[in-house]
Amino acid sequence: MPVETVAVPVTHPYSVFIGAGIDLAEIFSGSLEPGGCAIFTDSTVGPLHAARVRNALQSAGWRVAGKIELPAGESSKSLDVYADSLGRLARMGLTRDGTIFALGGGVVGDLAGFVAGTYMRGIDLVMLPTSLLAMVDSAVGGKVGIDLPEGKNLVGAFVRPRLVAADLDWVATLPEREISNGLAEAIKMGLLSGGDFFGDLGLIGAALTGDLAALQTLVLDSVGFKARVVAEDELEGGLRQVLNYGHTIGHALEAAAGYKLQHGRAVAAGMVAAASLSKERFGRDLRSVHEDLLSAAGLPLRVPDVGVERALLAMGRDKKRSAADGPSWHRFVLLEDIGKPVRSVPVSEEEVREAIGAVVE
Numbered sequence: 001m002p003v004e005t006v007a008v009p010v011t012h013p014y015s016v017f018i019g020a021g022i023d024l025a026e027i028f029s030g031s032l033e034p035g036g037c038a039i040f041t042d043s044t045v046g047p048l049h050a051a052r053v054r055n056a057l058q059s060a061g062w063r064v065a066g067k068i069e070l071p072a073g074e075s076s077k078s079l080d081v082y083a084d085s086l087g088r089l090a091r092m093g094l095t096r097d098g099t100i101f102a103l104g105g106g107v108v109g110d111l112a113g114f115v116a117g118t119y120m121r122g123i124d125l126v127m128l129p130t131s132l133l134a135m136v137d138s139a140v141g142g143k144v145g146i147d148l149p150e151g152k153n154l155v156g157a158f159v160r161p162r163l164v165a166a167d168l169d170w171v172a173t174l175p176e177r178e179i180s181n182g183l184a185e186a187i188k189m190g191l192l193s194g195g196d197f198f199g200d201l202g203l204i205g206a207a208l209t210g211d212l213a214a215l216q217t218l219v220l221d222s223v224g225f226k227a228r229v230v231a232e233d234e235l236e237g238g239l240r241q242v243l244n245y246g247h248t249i250g251h252a253l254e255a256a257a258g259y260k261l262q263h264g265r266a267v268a269a270g271m272v273a274a275a276s277l278s279k280e281r282f283g284r285d286l287r288s289v290h291e292d293l294l295s296a297a298g299l300p301l302r303v304p305d306v307g308v309e310r311a312l313l314a315m316g317r318d319k320k321r322s323a324a325d326g327p328s329w330h331r332f333v334l335l336e337d338i339g340k341p342v343r344s345v346p347v348s349e350e351e352v353r354e355a356i357g358a359v360v361e
């Protein structure tokens with residue numbers, strides 16, 4: 001399978017390499033000047049894949065100052081882990097011209113990316129996404145950040161990577177449950193995009209079993225779609241908001257569950273809720289389309305043990321809310337049809353309460 005490349009044409013453009021068995025040393029050498037660097041990974045991915053990355057870096061002439069292995073899981077996107085990571089980089093002696101290589105899922109990418117954007121006012125970042133979710137979504141687009149107990153992703157920045165390399169061989173060690181989580185974001189983008197990408201969602205079943213060709217198609221579709229959206233509106237002044245489809249309620253469910261609910265699962269339930277709100281607003285009933293796709297991806301349509309009122313409270317703190325909206329209205333991305341998202345649709349608190357209630361067990 002040939003390695004494919006997607007260009008992200010933002011102010012400082014970067015390439016996303018997507019394929020199985022990528023020659024990392026060759027790609028590093030072709031795109032970057034070697035220097036000092038640190039590898040960020042987590043306690044699950046590090047033991048499986050960090051040695052290969054370290055070897056590739058060394059053979060491409062890099063000096064690896066050290067490796068930071070975060071505890072696996074969302075709880076590493078915290079102020080404590082952030083502060084600890086900065087201190088460790090300083091003690092390693094990583095300098096301003098250094099680079100952080102983020103090897104892991106969305107948690108490693110978001111945390112390490114925020115560290116890269118702020119350590120010494122910003123050093124270079126390379127994303128090596130190992131979860132399907134990170135490959136299809138979080139490694140591309142430049143959003144990085146951490147959570148607060150008060151809400152998800154409440155602290156962050158835009159930090160463009162210099163390079164992204166998604167080796168599909170990494171998916172071989174990813175548990176099926178995590179493939180499902182990544183498919184939630186791919187389904188989101190297929191619904192937003194419509195057209196051929198929506199048709200390719202027929203490959204979900206094969207992707208779930210680890211079929212490399214199916215995975216490559218869905219990662220290419222997703223990254224291509226996200227790159228087009230981000231190129232048009234990198235800092236989320238308008239169009240980029242569509243990528244939050246399913247996330248207004250999804251993030252609220254995550255925060256209300258104390259981040260014990262996985263992002264992909266929360267977004268799946270958030271999309272089911274958004275499909276109900278879309279039907280109320282625009283008449284088109286896309287609920288069974290959503291349910292069929294999410295079920296094929298092995299995702300539950302409801303989430304357990306989340307208080308509806310807690311979720312509403314977390315929604316009130318969502319950073320996408322505008323102060324002018326007042327307490328009883330929320331803004332949503334909804335679907336008029338497949339491939340036809342509408343941004344900033346006002347929805348009343350009562351309608352939201354009902355929509356959340358329907359996706360909580």
Ligand SMILES: NC(=O)c1ccc[n+]([C@@H]2O[C@H](COP(=O)([O-])OP(=O)(O)OC[C@H]3O[C@@H](n4cnc5c(N)ncnc54)[C@H](O)[C@@H]3O)[C@@H](O)[C@H]2O)c1
Binds near residue numbers: 130132133134144171
């Ligand atoms: N920045 C963005 O634009 C953006 C977009 C979407 C999601 N996100 C964020 O991404 C996070 C979710 O990402 P995620 O689902 O990748 O979570 P994650 O990083 O926690 O990874 C999920 C689990 O899979 C493990 N894992 C990852 N790759 C593996 C591999 N190859 N083999 C075995 N295990 C592996 C991890 O150790 C972890 O336990 C959330 O915090 C979410 O907010 C950010």
Ligand SMILES: [Zn+2]
Binds near residue numbers: 137185247263267
């Ligand atoms: Zn997401």
